[in-house]
Amino acid sequence: MLVDAGRDQRMRDLEQERGVSAEQDERLGVDAAGDRVGGKEPPPLAFRPKGHTIRSLEDSLGFWEGTLDVFIGSLGTVLQWPAAGLLVLGVGLGFVVGILPGLGGAVTLALLLPFIYGMDPIPAFAFLLGMHAVVSTTGDITSVLFGIPGEATTVATILDGHPMAQHGEAGRALGAVLASSMLGAVVGAAFLAISVPIVRPLVLAFGPPEFLMLTVVGLSFIVALSGRYLVKGGVMALLGYALSLVGVDPFSGTPRMSFGLLYLWDGLSIIPVVLGLFAIPEVLHLMSTKGSIAERSAPAKLGGVMQGVTDTFRYWWLTVRCSLIGVAIGIIPGMGGATAQFLAYAHAQQTSKHPEEFGKGSIEGVLAAGSVNNSKEGGTLIPTVAFGVPGSTSTAILLGAFLILGLVPGPEMLTRRLDVTFSLVWIIVIANMIAVAVSFLLLRQLVAITFVRGGLIVPALLLLITIGAFTTTNDPLDIGVMLVFGVVGWSALRWGWPRAPLLLAFVLGAISERYLFISTQLYGLLWLLRPGVIVLGLVAILGVVFAIRRRSATGAGAW
C-alpha cells in the first residue's frame, strides 16, 4: 500500500515531459499509419519519454526505463485508496456474478457503468475491470459444478469439467480450472503490457480480408468439435450460421428471418442462446433426477485440488498455448471470448495424445477452457485501448466507460495516459489473484453444493437464468428465445448432436459475412491474393485435413 513519494514525483515529471512530447509522438504514429498504404514504415514507438526518436542504444534503454517506471508506478496507483477498495469491491461483485448462472459479465458491466460518473479513471477501471476480469474465473466454477455456464465464455469448461464433477472429481477439475485461469490471466495481461510499443502497427497490419480468414480458421475447428459424427456437427454449424443471419443485414437493410418482429432486427443475442442451449437442459436434468449433481457417491471430501493445480503445471505448455489463443482471438474485433474458448478446446483436443477422452472428463480440455477465457481479457483490451475498437461485447461497454471518464482511446492511451493502460494490466492480475485465492478458500463449500439434492437449487437456478436472459434487452422475448433454444439444446443433448459447433458458427457467422462483404467491396476478388489471406487459408485447409486424418487414425469419430 505504501508507495514512496519519490516514485510519485518521478511519475509526475514524466507526465509533464510526455505532455510536451505527446503531440509529436502521436503525429508520428498517425503518419506511420498513413504510410502503410505505400508499404514500408518506420515502426512507430508508442511512447518516448525523452520526446525524441530513438537513435541509439542509450535512447532505447531510456525508453524502456521510462516505461518501466510508469509500469511500476501504475501498480502503486492501483494499490492506493480508493482504487484498491473499489478493486476489492469489483472483484467481490465479479465473483458473485461469475458464479451465478445467467447474470453475465457484460450485462453487469452495463449495469455498473452509471456508478463511475465522477470517479477518476484508475479507480473506475479498478471497479469495472476488477469485476469483469474475474467473472470467467468463477464462472468456470459453476460450469464445472453444475454443467451450467456461469458465463457465455465458460461453456467449453462444461464439456470436460462437468463430467469430472459427475465422477466425483470436482476438486481436481476446480483446482485445474482455477490455476489455469490464473495463468491465463497473467499471460493475457503480460501480453497487453508488452504489446504497448507494437500494438498500433500490429493491429493496423490486419485488415478485413485477414479478419475474414481468421474466422475461417476458426470455423475449421468445427471438425474437431463435432464429436462422434461429422455430419451432425456440420448440420449444427450450418444451423448456427443460419441463425447468425437473423436481423437487419448491414449491407442493404433487409430484415432477415425476423418474422416481422422489431425485436429480431438486432439479431439474436448470445446470452439467451447460451442459456437455452446449455442451462435449460441441465436444469431439466436436475429436476428429473432425484439425486444430487455428483451422481456417483464419491466421498464429499475435497480430494484432488492440489492434483488439479499440479496438472496445470504438468501441462504448462498447453495452458500457455491456449492462453495465447485467447489473446489472439481477443485482439480481433468482434470475435470475443465465446469463440476463443472453443478454438482453444479444439486445439487441445487435436494436439492431445488422448483425444478420445475429450467430452468425458479430460483434464486437458479443462485446462484449455480454463486458461483461454481469462487470457482473452488482456487480448480484447488491446484494440480497445489502442484504437477504440472493442474486441468483444464487454469491451464495447468498457469503451463507454472511457467516454464517461473523458479518456480517449487511441495513441493517447499509449503515451500521455500510459499509466491508465498499465493499470489495466495490474488490475487484471491482482483481481484474479484475489478471486483465485478466495475461490480456493471457499472450494469446500462450493463443492458441497454438488452434493445437495438437486431439487433444492432448482428455484434459485430458474430465477437466475430468467433474470440473466431478461436483462439482455429487457424484453419478454429474451425469455422466449431462451426457451426456444432450450428445446433445441435438450433435443441436441438427447439425440447426440454436438452443441459447440452451433455456438461457434453462430458467433463467427455474422462477422465472417461482414468481413467478406467489406473485403469484396474494397478489393473485388483481389483480396484473395493478399499474403496474409493465403497463409491463413493454408492454415485452415491443413487444419481440416489434419483433423480428419486424426479422426480416422484415432477412431475418435465417424462421419
Place this chain on the structure above:
Amino acid sequence: MVIWRRYGGVVVAVGALAIFLYLFADTQSWSTRARLFAQVIVGPAVLLAAVQVVREGGRARAAVLMPGPPDAAVTGAAAAWMAAFFGAVLVVGMIVTIPVFTVTYLRVEAKLSWLAAVVYAAVAVAFVWFVFGSLLHIPFPKGVIGFSPPGLS
C-alpha cells in the same frame, strides 16, 4: 414412448432440415446482397440435413431404440414444472411467480418444510427486489396481466 425413442432422431433431423428449407424460402424475399451468403450455405445445409434424415430413417427402420430416460414420467413432470414457471413469468410476471413457484416446488418436489420453503422464497424475493429494483433499477418481466408493485418497474 417407445415410438419416440425409435423415431425421435428422425424428427430432430427433419426439424433441422425444415429450418434450412424455411431459410431458403425466406431468402427469396431478401435483396440480392442480403441473401448471397445465405444462399451459399443453404445448399450444403439442406444436403447434410437430408443425409442425416436418411441415416436416422435407416436406424428407425432397423428398430434401433435410443436409450430412454430413466423415467419418462419424471422427465415429463420436470418439463411441466418448467413450463409452469416460464408460463407464469410471462403471464402474471416475475414478482408474483417467484414466491408462489418457489414455495410450491419446494414443498411438492423437494419435500421441504413449510418454514424453510417460505424463508427460501422470501430471500429470493428480497434479493430480486433489493438488487434489481432499488439498486440497479432494472425493469422486470411484468407479465401480460402482471402488476408492478411500488419500487419495482
Place this chain on the structure above:
Amino acid sequence: MRILTILGVAALVATACGGTPAATTAPATSAVAATATPDPVAEFYRGKTVKIIVGYSPGGGYDVYARALAARIGDYIPGKPTVIVENMAGAGSMKSANYLFTAAPKDGTEFGIFGRGLPANELTGQAEAQFKSTQFNWVGSMNDEVSVCIARSDSPIKKFEDLYTTPMKVGATGPDDDTGSFPRILNALLGTKFELVTGYPGGNDVNLAIERGEVQGRCGFSYSSLKSTKGQWLTDKFVTILTQMSAAKHAELPNVPLVMDFAKDSDTKQLLLVVFSRQAMGRPFTLPPGVPQARVDAIRKAFMDTLNDPAFKADADKQKLEVNPRSGKEVEDIVKKIFETPENLRVKLKAILGA
C-alpha cells in the same frame, strides 16, 4: 444445513451488491428554491420516480447525454422526483420511440431519447415506425450536432467539389445509418461520387479503416465526437473536413462550406434541409403524447434550467460533452418543418433512401 449454504450464497450476493457506491448517483442537493404555494405539478412528482428511456445500449453517445441529464434534472423538476435511466435498445432506437408513443405511461413519469433521424423514417413511410413525430411533446435537445464529411488529407480529394469528378471510398456501418445514408443522399442530390463500403461493425471500426487506409473517408461523423475521439486527426491535419451537414454552420468551422451551398435548385436545397435539419435536434428528448400540459411545461423548463446549471456544465466539460441546448419549442418547430415537405419531394426522398 444445506439450505443454510444456499441462503448463505444468496446473502453474500445481497451484501456484495449492497456495497456498491450508490451514493455517487444520488442527485446533488444543490439549492433550488421550493415554491411556497401548493403546486399540483410538484405534488404529483413528489416521491415519484421519473424514468428516462434511452433507445440505445449503455455507454453510447445518446446514453452518455441522457445520464448526464439524469444526474441533475431531478433537482429542477418540481417535487424533486428521483430520476433514473433505463436502456431500451433495439432496431436503431425505433423500439423505444414506438414504446414512448404507444405503451409508455402518459402522466409525465417517463420521457426518452431516441435517434434524431427517426422522424425522417416516419416521413418516408417506414411501416415499423408506429409513432407520429408531430404529436410527441418534445422536451428539447441537449446539443445541435453538426455532421461532417472527412477525407484523408493524403487522398486526391482536397475539397468537396473534387467529389463531382473523383470517386472516394467511404466506410459505413449500414446503408440506413448516418454513415451510409448521408453519402447516398449526397450522391443522389448533388452528384457526388462516394463509393460506399458498408458493413463495418461500428463507427470506431470505420475510423480504424480510415487509419489503415482501406477507405479514404467517412461522411456522417458528428463534429463533436470527431473532436473528442479523434481530435488529433484535426490538429495533425491527418484528415480534411470537406463539408458540414446541418441547418447552420458550427461556430468552430466558419470556413468549411455548408452542404446546402452546393444545391443547384430550390427543391434540392429543401430536401437537404429536410434531411439535415435533424442535426439541430442532435440529442432530442421527448415526452409521450397526451401528457398534461402543466407537466410538459415543467419538464421543459427543468430541462433548460439543468443545461444552464454551472454544476452540470462542469460535468459535461469533464466528459468532453458538447452542449448547445435547443428548447422543446425549437425542436417542435424543426419536426413540424420536416413534415411540411411537399408530397413530390417526399416521394423523391423515399426513392433515394429506399434504394
